[in-house]
Amino acid sequence: MTAKMEVRGLSAWYGAKRALDGVTFDVGENSVTAIIGPSGCGKSTLIRCMNRMHELVPKAKVEGQVLLDGKNVYDLDAVAVRRRVGMVFQKANPFPTMSVYDNVAAGLRLNGVRDRDTLDATVEKSLKLAALWDEVKEGVDASGVSLSGGQQQRLCIARALAVEPEVLLMDEPCSALDPIATAKIEDLIFDL
Amino acid sequence: MKFDRDRRRRVIDYAMGVAALGCVVLALVPLGGVLFEATVRGLPAISGTFFTANQPAPCDRAVTSDCQAGGIGNAIQGTLILITIAAAIALPLGIAGGIYLSEYGHNRLGVTVRFAMDVMSGIPSIVIGIFVYTLVLTLNRQFVFSAVSGGVALAVIMLPVVARTSEEALRLVPVTTREAALALGIPKFKVTLRVVLASARGGLVTGGLLAVARAAGETAPLIMTAFGNPFGFQGFDHPIASLTFVIFYYGTSAYENWQGLAWGATLILILIMLAISIAARIALRSRFGSRENA
Numbered sequence: 503m504t505a506k507m508e509v510r511g512l513s514a515w516y517g518a519k520r521a522l523d524g525v526t527f528d529v530g531e532n533s534v535t536a537i538i539g540p541s542g543c544g545k546s547t548l549i550r551c552m553n554r555m556h557e558l559v560p561k562a563k564v565e566g567q568v569l570l571d572g573k574n575v576y577d578l579d580a581v582a583v584r585r586r587v588g589m590v591f592q593k594a595n596p597f598p599t600m601s602v603y604d605n606v607a608a609g610l611r612l613n614g615v616r617d618r619d620t621l622d623a624t625v626e627k628s629l630k631l632a633a634l635w636d637e638v639k640e641g642v643d644a645s646g647v648s649l650s651g652g653q654q655q656r657l658c659i660a661r662a663l664a665v666e667p668e669v670l671l672m673d674e675p676c677s678a679l680d681p682i683a684t685a686k687i688e689d690l691i692f693d694l
Numbered sequence: 695m696k697f698d699r700d701r702r703r704r705v706i707d708y709a710m711g712v713a714a715l716g717c718v719v720l721a722l723v724p725l726g727g728v729l730f731e732a733t734v735r736g737l738p739a740i741s742g743t744f745f746t747a748n749q750p751a752p753c754d755r756a757v758t759s760d761c762q763a764g765g766i767g768n769a770i771q772g773t774l775i776l777i778t779i780a781a782a783i784a785l786p787l788g789i790a791g792g793i794y795l796s797e798y799g800h801n802r803l804g805v806t807v808r809f810a811m812d813v814m815s816g817i818p819s820i821v822i823g824i825f826v827y828t829l830v831l832t833l834n835r836q837f838v839f840s841a842v843s844g845g846v847a848l849a850v851i852m853l854p855v856v857a858r859t860s861e862e863a864l865r866l867v868p869v870t871t872r873e874a875a876l877a878l879g880i881p882k883f884k885v886t887l888r889v890v891l892a893s894a895r896g897g898l899v900t901g902g903l904l905a906v907a908r909a910a911g912e913t914a915p916l917i918m919t920a921f922g923n924p925f926g927f928q929g930f931d932h933p934i935a936s937l938t939f940v941i942f943y944y945g946t947s948a949y950e951n952w953q954g955l956a957w958g959a960t961l962i963l964i965l966i967m968l969a970i971s972i973a974a975r976i977a978l979r980s981r982f983g984s985r986e987n988a
Contacts, residue, residue: 555877560800585879595870599892609878612888665878
């Protein structure tokens with residue numbers, strides 16, 4: 503199996519506090535890699551370093567390399583990296599002012615896609631992938647925050663999938679959800 | 695013994711409650727007084743021509759029999775024009791400043807700008823009036839007493855209010871919302887303009903309305919800039935009337951019909967303020983209402 507992403511000697515800091523110390527591992531292509539550990543051990547920090555979200559925190563610092571298809575993401579444009587390496591967060595965070603449809607379409611729209619048919623098709627496909635389509639197809643114009651917690655998290659997954667990332671990072675997407683919603687999202691992760 | 699202590703506690707508790715209520719009533723007396731006086735004296739002045747006619751010639755019924763009722767249509771029009779000019783300048787600049795402070799101002803320049811805004815909002819408005827007067831005098835004499843000059847003075851007053859309230863509104867947008875957008879590979883300026891601004895629009899509207907209300911109630915800077923004008927709009931380079939100026943000028947005059955109009959203008963100004971405050975509250979409520987579901 504070829505490695506899609508390779509993490510090489512990655513260290514990260516929040517100010518003077520060191521959160522990661524020389525982490526090295528590979529992520530295979532078309533596979534699910536799970537990272538486990540006690541809370542506060544740096545799992546979130548690690549995956550935030552993998553799509554350059556870590557550097558958005560004031561006073562954050564990173565050392566080491568994260569290779570995406572053999573190229574260090576820290577040598578590439580951060581925005582371009584984030585388009586290729588999507589992310590779902592610990593807490594569902596749909597855009598509060600947007601409808602279900604607009605949430606999913608946001609990634610494409612704000613990157614310049616205007617064509618209505620493309621948007622419609624992508625929104626439907628992404629919502630189906632996130633196993634949310636059947637529940638919201640009647641109300642894609644409803645507010646994204648009107649959905650239940652589990653639905654919101656699946657909406658966020660659909661939103662991340664809509665830009666067709668090569669890698670999808672998920673930061674404990676089920677930590678705030680009940681067992682049934684968790685099971686749905688776990689099934690979904692294996693389906694992807 | 696125990697019973698007595700309990701009883702004493704209750705009596706003190708009750709007395710304190712009454713004292714607190716008394717203070718509230720006392721604090722509301724000036725407000726009630728202003729509203730009552732403005733209504734009682736202002737209502738009779740509001741006749742058929744009140745909203746449409748220009749300001750009349752001064753007269754006193756004791757001396758002249760046919761007094762023109764006149765109106766303050768030109769002052770209402772003037773205030774609206776002044777506010778529009780001021781808002782057109784201050785809202786874009788102020789919101790842009792708020793964006794800078796909230797999204798990029800985590801550095802020494804940001805701290806300085808924020809401090810400057812706070813100082814600016816504390817500058818007495820008469821000082822801003824003389825500043826704009828001098829500024830315009832240096833730039834173009836033709837505009838010294840004009841609608842543009844008055845609008846600029848009000849804009850200077852509005853600017854710090856808009857900038858600081860916009861900053862606060864934008865800061866209320868959760869970090870997770872920004873991160874969600876950034877993680878989709880959307881460039882930061884688009885995240886700010888399309889996601890963060892949209893999420894903060896309730897707060898932005900509220901801030902804008904409060905700034906407009908603040909500017910609409912200013913008199914001092916207008917004395918030296920807009921100057922006042924007994925006629926309707928004559929051009930942006932001409933002096934222009936305003937409600938506050940009418941109150942100031944007519945309220946202190948010796949003529950009965952002018953004094954009546956000043957009271958009427960007072961009432962209208964209070965009602966405009968009230969309307970803006972209510973609109974601001976509604977905008978704020980709808981914002982928080984939508985977020986309670988989150």
